[in-house]
Amino acid sequence: MALSDADVQKQIKHMMAFIEQEANEKAEEIDAKAEEEFNIEKGRLVQTQRLKIMEYYEKKEKQIEQQKKIQMSNLMNQARLKVLRARDDLIADLLNEAKQRLAKVVKDTARYQALLDGLILQGFFQLLEHKVFVRCRKQDLPLVKAAVQKSIPAYKTAAKKDIDVHVDQETFLPEQIAGGVEIYNSNGKIKVSNTLESRLDLIAQQMMPEIRVALFGANANRKFLD
Structure with missing residues (x-):
């Protein structure tokens, strides 16, 4: 028995609805997969950048610490030099005073x-x-x-x-x-x-x-x- 036009249209609509549902489900699956891959890649990039930032600041901390050590060493050396200069000046003053007292010997x-x-x-x-x-x-x-x-x-x-x-x-x-x-x-x-x-x-x-x-x-x- 031949299908009427109405039955044909009904089957076509049914098939189109099935295909559309399949397409929607496939699209949702693709979107979910893409979202998952995006989140994974985003996490990887975030972790990579976080490690780079940590390495950068760790390097900066080491540089600052090294600069502090160098600055402290320079300050200590400058302090030592000031002490040595002060001592040398004191000895020079004492010798000058001793030379001035030589006049008493001559008298x-x-x-x-x-x-x-x-x-x-x-x-x-x-x-x-x-x-x-x-x-x-x-x-x-x-x-x-x-x-x-x-x-x-x-x-x-x-x-x-x-x-x-x-x-x-x-x-x-x-x-x-x-x-x-x-x-x-x-x-x-x-x-x-x-x-x-x-x-x-x-x-x-x-x-x-x-x-x-x-x-x-x-x-x-x-x-x-x-």
Whole structure:
């Protein structure tokens, strides 16, 4: 029995509804799958970016920590240098004060005469020359001549050799020199500086470790003592 047009249209509508339902279900399935894949990819990207951000800030923290260490080291070094400069300035001030006090030694004629005797005789032994020249301050000329006359026989006896000593009466040591003498060999190329200032500087160099300990205490970082 043939289907009527109405039945055909009814079956066509039924088939179209079935196809549409299948399409909708497939579309929903695709959408759900796409949403799932999107969420997975979004989570992966978020995690990746989160790790990158964590790595970035971890690196920044390390850089900041390193900069802090460098800055702290620089500050400590600057502080040490300031302390060392302050100590050096204090020692320089003390030496300058000691040099100013040398004038008191010169004012004590008997003490200064004995000092000149020793400085001149020591200069003779340091040079060990047959002929020497002695230079002094102009105001010290009488004392130096007396010291030379006293030192010559002492030198000859101890060194068992003659010495010809000339006291320079034309060229004198500068007035700012506190006292003492300079002794030269015959051609003037070798000099023994036995001024009060040079002797003070020499003693200060030799005693500098003891001076530093007396002023600032022992260095805790120093493992060996000379």
